[in-house]
Amino acid sequence: MARTVLVTGGNRGIGLAIAQAFAKQGDRVAVTHRGSGVGDGDLFGVQCDITDAAAVDAAFTAVEAELGPVEVLVANAGITDDTLLMRMSEEQFSSVVDTNLTGAFRCAKRAATKMVRARWGRMIFISSVVGLYGSPGQVNYAASKAGLVGVARSITRELGSRNITANVVAPGFIETDMTAALPDERKAEYRKAIPAGRFATPDEVAGVVTWLAGDTAGYVSGAVIPVDGGLGMGH
């Protein structure tokens, strides 16, 4: 059955791969962007900065008018602003949390009303292996990504009886603009630590997300699903 899907930050990277995977299986797919537009004609683009609650509300309203109520929310948009704890400003901490964690909350809250009314919904939060594993220089990012676990599990307890699931996908190292910025020596070190011995492609995250949104995953909720080649095992 075709669903209406909204992927935040779906104009590039992991978000774009997720959006295209849903479109390929016949869903109606909207993506947010921050002014770049969307290069894929199968996707309905809406401009939205998820740090702005009014912009989130307007984006959902636009998607509802064009494609119908959002049945599957993929909260994917995220940023990093790395530096060591002792150098990290409060602004660096709060801006990353405001985007990655509060931004996901804004979208989930806006999506929930319609999902409750429909008595069906899927929320998928794109976290990171770093959320539970920790990472030097990423106190802000790790805190925001760990917070998504509490969000998904609390939504599961609040809305689970309404046929709404909320899950977390925790990618390891995926080849996108975000990891392209890493120095080559750091990448080589990371590859050594990953049991799979390689980074993943965005499509390998997308496959897990489309599965979670489908009918066969209806009894999976509050889960944290790693897509990390074994890097975070045990966390």
Ligand code: NDP
């Ligand atoms: P990219 O940096 O390639 O893309 C980030 C996306 O988020 C862009 O679409 C960007 O929009 C959007 N975005 C950022 N801030 C905002 C905002 N305030 N409002 C709306 N959209 C925003 O990242 P990836 O594709 O690599 O990452 C996607 C998600 O996966 C992120 O949450 C990231 O933390 C997570 N992740 C990535 C990993 C990796 O190895 N790449 C590993 C683990 C998790 P714009 O184009 O306008 O900047």
